[in-house]
Amino acid sequence: MKAVIINKFGDLGGSTIKTGLDIPRPGKNEVLIKVRAAGVNRPDILQRQGLYKVPNGASPIMGLEVAGEIVETGESVIEKNLGESVCALVPGGGYAEYVVTNENHCLPVPKGLSIEEAAGLCECLFTVWINMMKLGQLKEKETFLVHGGSSGIGMFAIQLAKQLGATVLTTVKNKEKSDFCYSLGADKVVQYSTEDFHNVFKSKTEGQAVDLILDMIGGDYFEKNIDLLNVEGRLVSIAFLKGSSVKLDLGQLMMKRIHLTGSTLRPRSVEFKSQIAGELRETVWPLLDSEKVRIHIDSVFPLEKFKDAHIRMENGNHLGKIILSLD
Numbered sequence: 001m002k003a004v005i006i007n008k009f010g011d012l013g014g015s016t017i018k019t020g021l022d023i024p025r026p027g028k029n030e031v032l033i034k035v036r037a038a039g040v041n042r043p044d045i046l047q048r049q050g051l052y053k054v055p056n057g058a059s060p061i062m063g064l065e066v067a068g069e070i071v072e073t074g075e076s077v078i079e080k081n082l083g084e085s086v087c088a089l090v091p092g093g094g095y096a097e098y099v100v101t102n103e104n105h106c107l108p109v110p111k112g113l114s115i116e117e118a119a120g121l122c123e124c125l126f127t128v129w130i131n132m133m134k135l136g137q138l139k140e141k142e143t144f145l146v147h148g149g150s151s152g153i154g155m156f157a158i159q160l161a162k163q164l165g166a167t168v169l170t171t172v173k174n175k176e177k178s179d180f181c182y183s184l185g186a187d188k189v190v191q192y193s194t195e196d197f198h199n200v201f202k203s204k205t206e207g208q209a210v211d212l213i214l215d216m217i218g219g220d221y222f223e224k225n226i227d228l229l230n231v232e233g234r235l236v237s238i239a240f241l242k243g244s245s246v247k248l249d250l251g252q253l254m255m256k257r258i259h260l261t262g263s264t265l266r267p268r269s270v271e272f273k274s275q276i277a278g279e280l281r282e283t284v285w286p287l288l289d290s291e292k293v294r295i296h297i298d299s300v301f302p303l304e305k306f307k308d309a310h311i312r313m314e315n316g317n318h319l320g321k322i323i324l325s326l327d
Contacts, residue, residue: 001019001020001021001022001023001096001097001098002017002018002019002021002096002097002303003017003018003021003061003093003095003096003097004016004017004018004061004062004063004095004096004303004306005017005018005021005061006047006048006060006061006062009048009049009050010048010049010050011049012048012307012310012311014048015048015062015306015307017303017304017306021096023097023098024059024093024098024099024100025072025100026072026073026074026077026100027074027100028074028075028076028077029074029076029077029102029103029104029270030073030074030077030100030101030102030103031070031072031073031074031077031080031086031100031101031102031103031106032070032071032072032073032098032099032100033066033068033069033070033071033086033088033090033098033099033100033101033106034068034069034070034071034097034098035066035067035068035094035096035097035098035099035326036066036067036068036069036115036119036325036326036327037066037067037068037115037116037118037119037300037323037324037325037326037327038063038065038066038067038094038095038119038303038323038324038326039063039064039065039066039094039119039120039121039122039123039124039152039321039322039323039324040306040309040310040313040321040322040323040324041064041065041123041124041152042239042313043064043266044062044063044064044095044310045310045313045314047062048062048310054092055091055092055266055267057091058091058092058093058266059090059091059092059093059096059099060092061092061093061094061095061096061099062092062094062095063090063092063093063094063095063096063099063324064089064090064091064092064094064122064123064265064266065087065088065089065090065094065119065120065121065122065123066087066088066090066094066099066119067085067086067087067088067109067115067116067118067119067121068085068086068115068326069083069084069085069086070082070083070084070086070106071083071098073103074103077103078103079103079104080103080106084106085108085109085115085118086106086107086108086109087106087107087108087109087118087119087121087122088101088105088106088107088122089101089105089122089123089126089273089277090105091266092266095303095306095324097326102270102273102274104270104273104274104277104278105122105270105273105274105277106277107121107122107277107280107281107285108281108285110285110288110289111288111289112289112291113288113295115327116297116300116323116325117295117297119323119324120152120295120297120320120321120322120323121288121295123152123265124152124153124155124156124321125156125280125284126265126273126276126277126280127153127238127265128153128156128157128160128214129160129276129279129280129284130263130265130276131214131236131238131262131263132144132146132157132160132161132212132214132236133160135234135236135261135263136212136214136234136236137212137234138161138164138166138211138212139164139166139211140164140165140166141165141166141167142166142167142211142212143166143167143169143209143210143211143212143230144157144161144166144167144168144169144210144211144212144213144214145168145169145170145171145201145210145212145213145214145225145228146158146161146168146169146170146213146214147170147171147213147214147215147216147217147221148170148171148172148216148217149170149171149172149177149180149181149184149186149189150172150173150177150180150181150318150319150320151216151318151320152320152321153214153216153238154170154172154181155184155295155296155319155320155321156293156295157214158170158181158184158185158186159184159185159287159292159293159294160284160287160293162184162185162186163287163292163293167187168185168186168187168188169186169187169188169189169190169201169210170186170188170189170190171189171190171191171192171197172189172190172191172192173191173192173193173316174191174193175191176319177191177319178191180296180319180320188200188201197224198224198227198228201228202227202228209228209229209230209231209233210228210229210230210233211229211230211233211234212233212234212235212236213225213228213229213233213234213235213236214236214238215235215236215237215238215239216237216238216239216240216241217239217240217241217242218237218239218240218241218242218243218244218246219240219241219242219243219245219246220242221242222246222247222248223246223247223248223249226248226249226252226253226258227252229256229258230256231256231257232256232257232258232259233256233258233259234258234259234260234261235258235259235260235261236261236262236263237260237261237262238262238263238264295320295321296319296320296321297320297321297322297323298312298318298319298320298321298322299312299318299322299323300322300323300324300325301322301323301324301325302324302325302326303324303325303326305324306324309322309323309324
């Protein structure tokens, strides 16, 4: 088969398309998917740079979400059928013509969605559900702040929070991204290139501080996040684009009884991911089917142009999802 291979960690020159690779074989509870499209995500960039360790037993090939057709099933697979079109969370290996994953990590392609749109669902929706709903415990009428609102994570977090009945705040780089977030339902968007989000939200939420923050920035955003949080507010960290070392005032933590947590998805157990897939199918997939939650595709690149896709993501100018096509 054909796949993107990392020959040397670092810049894009160390990765290349390789053909003639062995097609992976599914284990007893796994399915083999003929990949038609794969989502591009920030962890792919970090893996290519050598900054994101591949879990034991996972494919060293980049790619954490795909859409395609099941072409082989393991001996114990009972719920998935040959020829079925699915979108799936994969433990790695998405940048390839074939990939294996647990059968329970496959979800149906929502009504009306293209295969490219379906390929961009799983990694971000699993992440948002785990961190905003399960860890963050977002509730109706609460105030929710997600940084990076025009990213794949932000796009889904804004929409799901609005479906829940929360007030949604977000931060972005420019007016184009701001307009995009307002179109998704955001209540207030700050362009951090021209305004200080802390000052804006501090004045806006006076008397009604932020209940939950989903943060992928870290660094100097941390202290500002802590100051914005309500009594018993929650801060959930899922990345640290501005650095993992932060300064914490324990006095604020104690006086406001703040809850700090964070998570990563890829190393979690098969059983945990299966549970999340079930919850998404029951609660979020009907919203996708009815178009109450939608996905925006920024751009689609053929697999051979994966370097252009990575450049697009690293530049930070995209809106929503970047997709690789194998059709």
